Amino acid sequence: MTYRVLKLILSLLIFALLRPRVTGAENIPRQGPVIIASNHLSFIDSILIPIIVPRHVTFLAKKEYWTGRGIKGALSRWFFTTMGDIPVDRNDPRAGQRSLEDALAVLERGGAFGIYPEGTRSRDGKLHRGHTGAAWLALQGRAKVVPVGLIGTDKVKPIGKLPRLGRIEMHFGAPIDPSRQIEAGSKPAMARRQLTDEVMTSIQKLSGQERAD
Numbered sequence: 217m218t219y220r221v222l223k224l225i226l227s228l229l230i231f232a233l234l235r236p237r238v239t240g241a242e243n244i245p246r247q248g249p250v251i252i253a254s255n256h257l258s259f260i261d262s263i264l265i266p267i268i269v270p271r272h273v274t275f276l277a278k279k280e281y282w283t284g285r286g287i288k289g290a291l292s293r294w295f296f297t298t299m300g301d302i303p304v305d306r307n308d309p310r311a312g313q314r315s316l317e318d319a320l321a322v323l324e325r326g327g328a329f330g331i332y333p334e335g336t337r338s339r340d341g342k343l344h345r346g347h348t349g350a351a352w353l354a355l356q357g358r359a360k361v362v363p364v365g366l367i368g369t370d371k372v373k374p375i376g377k378l379p380r381l382g383r384i385e386m387h388f389g390a391p392i393d394p395s396r397q398i399e400a401g402s403k404p405a406m407a408r409r410q411l412t413d414e415v416m417t418s419i420q421k422l423s424g425q426e427r428a429d
Contacts, residue, residue: 218298219272226267233381234372238268240388240422246271249323249357250391253350253415254364255343255423256332258373261366265330266299268386274322275330276315277301316349323357333415339375342428343420351394351411355404360391361415365422387422 230236244250252265252273266273281296282303283289296303302318304311322329331353333346354361367385374380392414397407420427 219300222295222298223267226263230264230267234384236264236268237383237385238387239385240390241268241270243388243390244269244271244328244362245360245391247326249326249359250328251323251350251354251357251359251361252328252330252364253333253361253419254330255366255419255425256334256337257341257366257370258337258375260373260379261332261337261369262301262330264366264369264384264386265364269328269330271328272300273328273330274319275299275301276304276319279303279305312349316352319353320357323353323359329353329359333412333419337375338370338425338428340428341370341425343416343423343425345429346412346416348405348408348412350415351408354392354394354411355397355407358394360393361411362391363389363415363418363422365389365419365424367423389418389422392418 252269254261254265262275262277277296281292284292304315308314319329319331331350333350334344335347338344350361353359365387368382369384372379372382372384394411397411402410
């Protein structure tokens with residue numbers, strides 16, 4: 217109930233202030249495991265995607281969001297806990313593997329998991345080469361991948377600067393089914409790279425970004 221109320225309030229604020237243009241939302245499966253794979257331009261991407269997507273989307277978030285002090289720390293813990301995000305200890309040498317295991321558990325429950333194949337925010341506005349973690353999850357969890365192209369979020373919340381009003385766009389592409397790589401019998405490493413490149417190509421078409429590679 218708390219999650220639904222929070223999502224409703226944030227939805228009203230986002231649509232009133234940012235006037236998002238959303239296309240392709242019908243491409244998101246309403247049930248079953250699915251990966252929402254997006255380009256990453258701003259901190260607010262991880263807030264916008266769960267608000268716009270008509271499903272509960274789980275993201276990974278750095279552990280520090282749960283360890284802050286004072287009122288700000290309490291609000292941060294409440295927000296990220298309510299949103300259902302999973303804390304990640306970036307100082308843990310096994311953080312990467314633990315993150316994949318946590319994400320796979322979400323998919324095995326039939327949930328939706330959000331991920332940025334680039335691994336981090338783009339600081340030059342270009343679309344960088346995707347890491348293969350999302351593809352590994354798709355192949356292991358037999359989950360379709362819905363590519364997402366975000367436009368304008370870096371103008372609304374630039375890195376290191378205060379938020380500002382602006383217009384954003386969010387475009388969802390057709391789901392990419394990993395079964396083709398599975399049925400082709402490709403070697404695991406090759407299957408992951410092929411699927412990753414297919415996802416990144418779709419994201420580039422949706423976002424219109426220049427490719428860094």
